[in-house]
Amino acid sequence: MGAIFGLKGFKRGDLDGFFGLFIDNLLQLMLIAVLCRGVCGFPDELLVGRILPGAGLSILFGNLFYAWQARRLMARTGRDDVTALPYGINTVSLFAFVFLVMGPVYRETGDVQLTWRVGLFACLFNALMEIAGAFCGDWLRRHTPRAALLSTLAGIALGFIAMGFVFQLFAAPALGLVPMMLILTSYGSGLRPPSGLPGGLAAMVLGSGLAWAGRWLGWLDFQPMADTPALGFYPPLPVPGDALALLASPQGWSYLAVIVPMGLFNLIGSLQNLESAEAAGDRYETRPSLLANGLGSLVAALFGSTFPTTIYIGHPGWKAMGARAAYSALNGWVIALLCMIGAYAWLLKLVPLEAALGILLWIGIVITAQAFQAVPPAHALAVSLGLVPALAAWGLWLVETALRAAGSSLYAAAPKFGQDLYIHGLIALSQGFMFTSMVLAAVLAHLAERDFLKAAVWTFAAAGLSWFGLIHAYTLTPSGVANHFGFGAAPAFAYGYALSGGVLLGFHWRYRGAIPEYKL
Structure with a gap:
């Protein structure tokens, strides 16, 4: 059964890696839910019924491929310490598509359907750029110094991941400081907490317990998330007509000035993440990795999501946690399930976000350290x-x-x-x-x-x-x-x-x- 679902060879480190990648993906889903409602005017029937199921399916597609790719590398090299490439929705692309593509359309027209179709067109064009880039990415990777590929990732990790979330964590120290220190202690020392649980899971359990106990005793002002969609079953449905509707219209093409740079951004980012994985010990072939990347975004567009997916930042961090291949597959299945039943917000209603942010801080500092450690001293x-x-x-x-x-x-x-x-x-x-x-x-x-x-x-x-x-x-x-x-x-x-x-x-x-x- 594990082989069918991509969970064959599940290790304890996979549980740590899963929680880290899962929290990161979950944050992107919450951003989509909040921003698409507020900036693009999307109603819940479109957001919960079309966009999020499409996003969940595309994330599942990519995670299963990269889990399979990691197991294939294990078989070819005889190693059992190969870590799958992480995969998800890029935060920078998410903001660009909301504020610079779909948001202006909604402000100008007030037409939700047109706004959604423009987003689908942007996602589709981004996917085609990623697929085309698979055939030239290897050349670029061979002729670019490793320092050039890793330094950008380090800057993103330090700013948008580590610093961005550590502000939120230190704004609520009673909720987040102890879980953060538990994560740093566990991963920094390489030892599990006394409970025997993986560091990430132990931090979430401890942080949640502190939050609810503090709320019950009146010591903490912990307010669970109130805005949660109705539970149900929202299967991903193909929408090729909507995705292709603007191919012959100037409406979608007018945003190429945003779409083209973001497509190149995702392509270069994927190359940098491949180089980061190689520096950590796992060399993946460029062309199939980028092709799967583009096909995942194509799945997103054709099934209603306006957000391209891409090879994710963080491979060295997941590897340091002991994650292998199954963590990726498990993340794909859980994210897809949450998207298809409308339960993505319910988990954050139970678990305070601050309890898990230490994982993202750890990922940020590991990637930054790798950029210096994996290049010649000069x-x-x-x-x-x-x-x-x-x-x-x-x-x-x-x-x-x-x-x-x-x-x-x-x-x-x-x-x-x-x-x-x-x-x-x-x-x-x-x-x-x-x-x-x-x-x-x-x-x-x-x-x-x-x-x-x-x-x-x-x-x-x-x-x-x-x-x-x-x-x-x-x-x-x-x-x-x-x-x-x-x-x-x-x-x-x-x-x-x-x-x-x-x-x-x-x-x-x-x-x-x-x-x-x-x-x-």
């Missing part, structure tokens, strides 16, 4: 430089969130910023930050090796990316920061990078053959 500077654009993107998210909470917007407040915060520099650095992180880290990695020619090639690539708007280009609108995608989109950056490339070529010609090749 490339540590390159990793540090590659962190900067990702942290800028996180900083911009903090600024925008604070302004919205104050009843303002970045569009209204930007002219008021002075030299205390160079807001336009922050925005420019955050736009296309994954590409910028890769470029800057790759340039410095090659400079550490005194390979000025390769460093120049990466700098000229940055000039091209700037010229077409894939990095640094933006338009500030009342809805937020929008990509400025087109010919001559960020000319100042393009010229700057091109001139910098010329300087590097000068170094190459001046010192060619004059200095010994750097040995790592």
